[in-house]
Amino acid sequence: MKRRSFVQSLALGLGSLGLASSSLGSGPLGRSRARADGAPPTRFVVFHTPSDALGPSFYAPPGTGDRAITTLPAPMEALQPFRDRLLMFGQLRYPHVAQNHTAIGRVLTCSTTGGTWGNDESAPLGLWPTGPSLDHVIGAHLGTSPLVLGVRTASRDPVNRLSFRAGGDPVEPFDDPSAAFATAFGPALADAAEAEVVRARLRRRASVLDASLAELGALRPRLGATDARKIDAHLTALRAIEARVARDAAGLYACSPDPLAIDGGFDHRAPLWVTRTAELSMDVLAQALACSVTRVATLQIGTAGDTFGHRPGEGFATQVIAPELGIDLGEGLDEHNHIIHEFATDSVGEVRDRRLQLERIYYSLFARLLARLDGIAEGDGTLLDHTVVVWVKSLGQGISHRADDMLFMVAGGGALGVRGGRYLDRTGQPINALYAGVANLFGMGLSTFGDPSWGGVGSCCSDPSWLSMAPMSLT
């Protein structure tokens, strides 16, 4: 990673990618920027995959209670290099309630969602959650806005969105790594001539945005409160775009990242390219953190539904899982959903093999993210040491998506005091206690996390006392 032009404390104002106002130092390729005081900034990353691991009999290391991670099961072998920097929280719960796939909105917000299938007339936010997600809460504390990336995150629907600025305000993930890269680091320019053409277009765009901002500003005082809030959000987004356009037009960048290695025929929308899209998104994510474009990032792989491919022979299962597993999925059932649904703890044979292989791919992707962060030197360690990475899942096991023995992982964060290499048995404890513990690594001093009504009203079978449960310690 090379420095393109030094911009001290430049408020890029990327909106969703607001540059932390730190003094940026230059760095050689593979080394990130440090603050003026020499200490690398602390960062937070969320990693999401659709479905949980296969139960504690699969993921828990031998022994009882809190214990060292001595061995990892075979599908987790890709994580072996990071074993000592992993914290595994076993048998956690979250109020999955009866809403099944809509629980994705709860998993990072610990908030309620309105109604049931969205037909509840008393739920003004429909099925959207009622509070902000952890990435935005920590981002607000750090003075930065999260970069939210996605892999086949599908349409804007409560079963598909993980990251929320606020209640009812879902963040649209970048599912195209190239678009995310251009937003974070500016457009790719082949030569000076192209640069001039692009910058001329950006100057025109800036002028149009100026006019639009003026129009919105004039309109706003005449609107009712709710409509005015929507216009405020519009204004905020426009200002962010305006700042980004100004940055791009002037060619002012905090650093010059390595360009994305886009393969021939790459299509981020195609199931065949799921894992490659994830890898490219990790490249954007790691470099955005290293360049201090943002200090918080979320990578949402998949949704709480089946978005990895549907049509026989074209899906993620046929094209990615089956070849790696060396099996024929047969029967034309090429659905990620099918692999998840058909599995039960006592499943055997190909049903179990398919599910394990799916899990192996997810562990492998997580390991690639950690390796990408660990490959960037920073201070006395690496970017991973200064980054707390949390892996969350939006659905529980099998067809019922039972969510009472979930495995959540925290990785990295050694510089923040995270003590890895441990499996912490947290049977029946809620994820909001984990989230409060994570937030407190950044000095937030939370006693709990989430919407107070979560775990109470409308939350069949969950325990209201969860919110008073002490934050989990990660140190």
Next chain:
Amino acid sequence: MPAAERCALVLTLCLTACTGSIELGPAGARGAEANRCALPVPEGAGRRLTRAEIAAGIEDALGVTIDVGRLVSDEVTGGFASNAIAPISEREIDAILAVAEDAAAAALDHALPVCADDACVGATLDAVAPALSRRRLEEPERAALVTRAAAWRASFGARDAMVMLATSLVISPRFLYVLRVGTGEVREDGAERLSDATVAELLALLLTGRAPDDALLDAVHTGTLSDPVSRAAHAARLAASDVGRRHAARFFSEWLDLPRVRTGAKDDVRFPFWSPELARSMEADGLATIETLLAEGGGVHELLTTDLAFVDVRTAPLYGVPASDLAPSGLTRVRLPWRHGVLTFPAFLAGHANAADPSWVQRGLFVRQRLLCDEIEPPPPGIDFGSVAPESRASHPTCGSCHRAMDPIGRGLDAFDAAGLPHDVLARGEVIDEDPSVAGAFEGATDLSDRLAESPRVHACMTRQAYRFAHRRLESRSDRCAIADITARWRDAGGQLDQLLVAIAADESFVWAESPNPASTSEVSP
């Protein structure tokens, strides 16, 4: 209360709700409560345009067809595209901006002349702006835009200035938002009468998905839209137009979720003929059939019983239509012996099925929620679905309450496979319900559809679905009287499908809204 008891209580409530229906109250019973009942729009009902509406506006203004796939997908509420809750995002604006710039550039020298002077810019605005602003520009704002274009012309040249002008109209909040403007006439209950300009805008979007036409804009000028007779006449005129019928068909398509046929997986062993193109042909069959019913005055009865179909080279052999009967190209109108209304549309049936097998749940749930407007709760937590066979669900102590409401209905559609195609199979089903107009055993889709076609509940439910589509939100309790009135008026007028949205537009609830801002008493000015 111990957790187990609490759980049991909630579960009991849940199960009770599984077979309930929402009462709308007696049709037409507004009487002394008319004002309270007519207060229809909760705070926050202002919405953004849907992708289809954005595309239509750009097409009408600039003559350019855009790829809606480049825009961020719509937020869906109550089964219909709404964009009413989540605020706009940076990525959405990015996408709209890029589409607008490309469309404006493509329109140069066509709908968008390269103007060298203010007069040309003004004339272009007169031609282009109404389709985007959904009104005629007032002189001060027209002059401001001409001045802005002149400044851009001086800085960037005439061609770029025109692209910038058109782009600025597309990303304007005037285009992207449906902003409710009141007249200042406030009722005792706080509802405020909407301005004629707002009513015209709402009317045009409801009936055509596009901006008001000249006749509607003239009506704004003459101040006649507060008169329900005038409003109904405009609504009927728009509904009878080609664009109106296409738009009404969009409502029925979203209601049936016909596009879902394009995204569902199908087992390639059982259905080797399945392809994305076939799915599109099935969807086109459904849309064409609905558009034809709209044009020919069909009602709910015809919607649920028609034997009409539209086939092409892909669907004809599967539908049992000889190739010799096909038109040289496009769709051919036919009548099919097995076709009996929307519940037998292959696009509907394949979209509400699993990869290999029909789905009792998906098909039964549709009938419950979208035809009868029943509430069906999602499954309670902790159920191991794999341990309950489909045949046993209805008698299961936990699952039974809801599945008794869905599964016997879905089972009755089993003569149609997961690809939506008919087989000579006797499928018996049952509607378990307290309402005698729909309850009882039935034999196959024809019997079920005939029963539903005569049910007052289906007519009332259809109004509710249309009301959600019209207002792009879920209805609230305060809407119930209005919905009952609309149902009665629609029924009394003959119950034709093309008159359903007209009845909503003609209702008094259409011109009143919870005051967007009590202090606001005038039109919004730029």
